[in-house]
Amino acid sequence: MSSIILEARDIRYRYPRGMEAVRGISFHIRKREKIALVGPNGAGKSTLLTMFNGMIRPDSGTMLFDNKPMQYDASSLRDLRRRVGFVLQNPDRQIIAPTVYQDVAFGPTNLGYRDEEVEETVTRALRHVGLEGFGRRPPHQLSGGEKKRVAIAGVLAMDPDVLVFDEPTSGLDPSGSEDIMELLDELNHEGKTIIISTHDVELAYPWADRAILMLNGRILQEDVPEIAFGNPESVRRAHLFLPTLLELHQELQKRGYVPDDQKRPRTVLDMMHCIETLLEQYAVPKACGTIMVCNAEPDWDERVISWLGKNNGLPVGAMGTRAKQRAESSGIPLTFTYGVIDKCILKALLGENSLILTTSSMIPRVQKRVEAYCTESGASIPVRLFNPGLPDADSPPSPEA
Amino acid sequence: MFEELLEDIAQKNGLSEVHPSLKLIAGLGAIVLCLFSSGFLPPLVIAFVLAIAILVLAQVELRIYAGLFLIPVWFALMGVAGIILITGGQDVYWQLDLLPGFALSVTRESINQGIYVFCRVIGGMSALFFIALTTPMTDIFSVLRKVQVPETIIDLMMIIYRTIFILLDQVIQIYHAQIMRLGYSSYRESITSFAQLCGAAFIASWNAGDDLVRAMDARCYAGKFALMKKSRPVEVVPCLVVIAFLAFSLLIVMATGTIILV
Numbered sequence: 001m002s003s004i005i006l007e008a009r010d011i012r013y014r015y016p017r018g019m020e021a022v023r024g025i026s027f028h029i030r031k032r033e034k035i036a037l038v039g040p041n042g043a044g045k046s047t048l049l050t051m052f053n054g055m056i057r058p059d060s061g062t063m064l065f066d067n068k069p070m071q072y073d074a075s076s077l078r079d080l081r082r083r084v085g086f087v088l089q090n091p092d093r094q095i096i097a098p099t100v101y102q103d104v105a106f107g108p109t110n111l112g113y114r115d116e117e118v119e120e121t122v123t124r125a126l127r128h129v130g131l132e133g134f135g136r137r138p139p140h141q142l143s144g145g146e147k148k149r150v151a152i153a154g155v156l157a158m159d160p161d162v163l164v165f166d167e168p169t170s171g172l173d174p175s176g177s178e179d180i181m182e183l184l185d186e187l188n189h190e191g192k193t194i195i196i197s198t199h200d201v202e203l204a205y206p207w208a209d210r211a212i213l214m215l216n217g218r219i220l221q222e223d224v225p226e227i228a229f230g231n232p233e234s235v236r237r238a239h240l241f242l243p244t245l246l247e248l249h250q251e252l253q254k255r256g257y258v259p260d261d262q263k264r265p266r267t268v269l270d271m272m273h274c275i276e277t278l279l280e281q282y283a284v285p286k287a288c289g290t291i292m293v294c295n296a297e298p299d300w301d302e303r304v305i306s307w308l309g310k311n312n313g314l315p316v317g318a319m320g321t322r323a324k325q326r327a328e329s330s331g332i333p334l335t336f337t338y339g340v341i342d343k344c345i346l347k348a349l350l351g352e353n354s355l356i357l358t359t360s361s362m363i364p365r366v367q368k369r370v371e372a373y374c375t376e377s378g379a380s381i382p383v384r385l386f387n388p389g390l391p392d393a394d395s396p397p398s399p400e401a
Numbered sequence: 402m403f404e405e406l407l408e409d410i411a412q413k414n415g416l417s418e419v420h421p422s423l424k425l426i427a428g429l430g431a432i433v434l435c436l437f438s439s440g441f442l443p444p445l446v447i448a449f450v451l452a453i454a455i456l457v458l459a460q461v462e463l464r465i466y467a468g469l470f471l472i473p474v475w476f477a478l479m480g481v482a483g484i485i486l487i488t489g490g491q492d493v494y495w496q497l498d499l500l501p502g503f504a505l506s507v508t509r510e511s512i513n514q515g516i517y518v519f520c521r522v523i524g525g526m527s528a529l530f531f532i533a534l535t536t537p538m539t540d541i542f543s544v545l546r547k548v549q550v551p552e553t554i555i556d557l558m559m560i561i562y563r564t565i566f567i568l569l570d571q572v573i574q575i576y577h578a579q580i581m582r583l584g585y586s587s588y589r590e591s592i593t594s595f596a597q598l599c600g601a602a603f604i605a606s607w608n609a610g611d612d613l614v615r616a617m618d619a620r621c622y623a624g625k626f627a628l629m630k631k632s633r634p635v636e637v638v639p640c641l642v643v644i645a646f647l648a649f650s651l652l653i654v655m656a657t658g659t660i661i662l663v
Contacts, residue, residue, distance in 0.1 A: 055619060078621050086619050092567050093612045096620075097627060098559045099539045105627030107620045118627065136629075138539060140566035141412065154620065 002031040004067060005162060005193055006052060006084075011061030013047060021047040022058070023217035029195065031161075034188050036204035036225070037197040039214035040239035045166075045197040046089075048214070052164050052195065053084040082111060085155035089167040091147035092139075100126070100142075100150050101135035107158040125153040129183065130321035145176040152183070163187060165196040169203060178338035179321075181207055186320055189365060205229055205243040206266050206339075213238045226264040245271050252278075269342040272349070273377050288379055289348040293366050294386040296323040296357045304386075305330060308355075315347055319358040319366070327357055341369045348381045355386060406465075411537040415460040420635045421540035422547070424532060427643045431528035434650045441517045442657040444524025447650050451527040459535050469530060477522040485515040538562055543629050556626045564609060571605045572598065 007028040014020045021044045029035055037045045050056045051063055054070055054077045063070045065080060088094045097103035104125050108118045126132055129149040139147060148168070155163065168184065169177035181203060188194050198204050204211060204225065211228040213220040213235075221227075221234045229235060229243055230250070242250070245265050252258045257278055265271040294304060296318070308314065317336030318324040327334055335354075336343045344354040356366055363385070370383050411417070416424065431451060435444045455461050490508030497505045539562075545555055575598055579585065584594035 053619060055615065078623070081619055081621050088616065088619075092570075093609075094616050094620075096560065096563065096613065096617060098542065098562045099629065101629060102559070102627045106617075106622075109625045109627040110621045110623040112623075115628075136537075136539065138408070138412070138537070138566075139563070140570075141409065158621065 004028045005031045005065070006195075007064040007067070008048075008051075009062045009064070011051065011058035011063060013051070013056060013058050015047075021217055022051075024061070025217070025219055026061075027212060027219060027222060029162075029193060031193055032188065032191055033193055034184070034207060034209045035193075035195045036208035036211045037195065037214060038199070038201065038204055038211055038228075038238065038240060039197075039220075040199070043214040043238070044217040045214055047217075049086070049164050049166050049195070049197055052162070053081045053086045055086070082107075082158050083160050084162045084164060085158060085160035087148075087151050087155055087163065087165045087168065089170055091144075091151040094151040094154065095139045095147065098138055099135065100131065100137050100139060103139065103150060104153045104157050107154060111158065121157045121159070122153075125157040128156055128321070129153045130325055132325075144171050145173075145179065148172065148176075148180060149183075152180075156187075160192070162193040162195065165194070167198060168196050169198065169200060175337065177203065179324075182319070182338055183321060186362070189362065199240070201229060201235075201240050201243050205246070213240070215239075226266065230264060249274065267339070267342050269345055269373065272346060273373075276377075287351060288381045289350070289352040289354065290382045290384055291344045291348055291366070291370060292353065292355045292384050292386040293363050294355060294357050295360050295363065296326045297359055304357075305332065308332060315344070315352065315354040317344055317354065317356050319356055320362055322359050323357040323362075332357070341366055345370060345373055345381060349379065407469075407533050408537065410461055410465070410534050414535055415458050416454075416535040417537070418633070419535070419639045420633060421536050421544050423635060423639050423643050424536045425541070425544055427646060428528045428532035428536075430643075430647045431531070431650065432525050434647070434654055435521050435524035435528065438521070438524075438654045440654075440657045440660050441513075441520040442660055443650065443654040444520040446653050447524045448520075448527040450646060450650070451531045455527075455531055455534055461534055466530070466534075469534075470526065473522065473526045477519055477526075480522075481515045481519045484518055485511045487511075488514050539629070546628070552626075559626065560613070564606070564613070567609060568602065568606055572602050575601050575605075 008025055010024050010026050011022055012020070012024055013022040023044075025044075025048065037048065039045050047056060051058055054063075054072060057072050065084065070076070070080060095103050097106055101122060104122045105118050108121050113121065122135070123132075126134065129152050131146065131149050131153060134142070134146070134150075139150060142150065163184075165184070168180050172180060177200075184194050184196070185207070196204070196208075206225075208225050210223065211225045212222045213228055215238050220238050221231060225243075226246070229240075230246055232242060232250075235242055245268070248271065249258070249265050252274070253260060253262075258274055262274065262277075263270070265274055308316065315335040316327070316332060317340035318327045318334050319340045324334070324337060340356055340358075344356055347354045358366065367383050370381055373379070374381055431447050435447060438444055452466070455466055456463055485507055486505045488508070488511035489506060490510030492509035493506055494509070494512075495507045499505060542555055542559055542562075545558075546552075576584075579594045579598065583590070585591045
């Protein structure tokens with residue numbers, strides 16, 4: 001278990017107009033955790049979030065950051081806000097400067113970076129969120145999703161340890177939401193602690209490490225998502241609904257098809273595993289397909305494209321902002337753009353091969369996820385590194401092979 | 402909306418990569434030359450050259466440019482009509498005695514004066530449009546900084562520029578919401594609706610100001626505003642073109658100062 005980074009001890013807060021928004025909350029968040037704060041409107045989620053970077057000071061109780069009580073003098077607040085980045089729900093409220101470059105540079109400039117450092121951080125932040133070359137554009141010409149990315153880049157440029165998102169997907173279309181959630185995953189993978197508030201149960205359920213259900217300024221339940229969302233009573237009280245997968249699993253359980261102690265499914269892949277265990281006696285053992293992982297960072301375009309030309313119809317998934325951009329710029333049609341690893345495992349279980357385009361830092365994650373699934377389910381799915389530069393050693397088999 | 406249209410063209414036109422200082426020098430220089438010109442011909446020549454530059458070099462559509470240009474032309478025509486009627490002169494072509502001591506007349510001198518004013522308006526407007534259509538506001542900020550305009554003023558300009566579009570968006574939304582509920586259906590109704598629109602816009606801008614302060618705070622504001630990346634160096638060819646254009650215009654101003662039409 002990693003150490004605690006944020007902690008609240010019995011905090012209370014009343015708005016000047018008299019409404020008590022937070023009524024005695026205690027919890028802690030560990031480094032590198034993904035936390036979803038879920039609850040109906042007016043539950044006090046946003047109020048609680050704004051306490052994380054000291055925008056609101058609790059009336060009573062203590063907020064701790066990195067095991068030290070938060071101080072509310074100007075210089076401590078500056079340091080706190082550098083380390084806890086806050087992305088507002090409405091990016092128009094967050095973007096200050098007249099061009100994308102200037103806006104992302106806002107934080108670093110005020111932190112006193114030198115000009116070259118500012119330029120470097122801004123370039124890196126913009127590349128991270130997939131907005132390279134947008135520097136001179138004014139924000140009002142961007143789409144909702146792009147504005148959101150600018151807001152995120154502006155926070156990333158300060159290199160915070162914790163990222164707090166108030167309703168990160170509000171106002172975005174489903175695919176834009178998935179993109180943002182994947183970006184959050186990427187950031188988490190790089191070691192950032194991520195806290196989001198949301199109403200969207202289906203989105204939070206597979207994503208979060210831990211879910212905190214809030215109602216009327218109190219914590220209703222706090223646990224791993226399978227448990228937190230699995231209690232129909234508290235879910236109903238929090239004005240939410242059960243995630244479809246969980247509801248389906250519970251119905252199967254009630255009918256005695258799956259054992260009570262079975263792990264609850266988080267993803268479609270988990271659900272398939274449940275069903276296949278259920279049907280084990282009928283299942284025909286078959287050879288699994290191969291998952292090929294391709295590093296999209298070096299110059300690979302031509303070889304991959306020609307290889308894909310030969311293997312027409314092979315499902316291709318892109319993971320991460322960079323990989324998606326490269327696929328788009330080289331005209332590779334993508335079959336999967338989110339939940340890529342799970343979807344490729346599903347393909348492999350059907351005996352089909354697939355290719356994942358991603359960046360080098362994410363390759364171990366693919367391997368880990370597939371290994372974890374294989375140990376759990378007993379299937380054996382080969383993961384191979386696709387490298388068009390070494391045709392002898394690593395040339396992947398054709399889908400039929 | 403109109404201001405967005407102008408900004409959009411300025412952001413992506415054929416000349417957007419040219420150094421903003423050059424475009425500003427060309428535009429402002431043209432305005433000054435139009436003001437110095439004592440004849441009607443130089444402003445027309447300047448207007449023609451700049452129109453070619455806007456249509457060919459900046460690749461602005463003729464339809465859009467003509468539409469934009471017609472607006473000031475109508476105003477200019479109305480103003481010039483007044484000038485022609487009121488200005489007196491020796492060679493009277495037509496006269497109407499309205500009141501004792503006040504007559505409307507069309508004279509040789511007044512026609513010349515009218516044509517002169519009209520051409521200067523055309524010249525000045527094309528120079529202004531040249532700047533507006535080729536130079537984004539954001540580029541102008543960096544030029545202002547280079548010519549030592551105080552930081553505070555530029556920072557304020559940048560924040561104002563950014564918030565204009567947010568407020569404009571909100572005003573449009575409120576306006577549409579009013580129309581959908583038959584807000585401007587009668588004259589009386591229009592007055593009430595417009596008053597409500599103003600009130601709502603005021604409250605929205607007040608809130609936006611609050612939010613801005615909070616957003617800047619949350620992002621460690623310490624009194625500094627980021628600069629744009631170092632802009633491109635001034636290239637030789639565009640520089641020569643601008644010098645040639647201004648020199649040519651100056652020559653025309655000096656050579657054709659005495660020519661009059663009637």
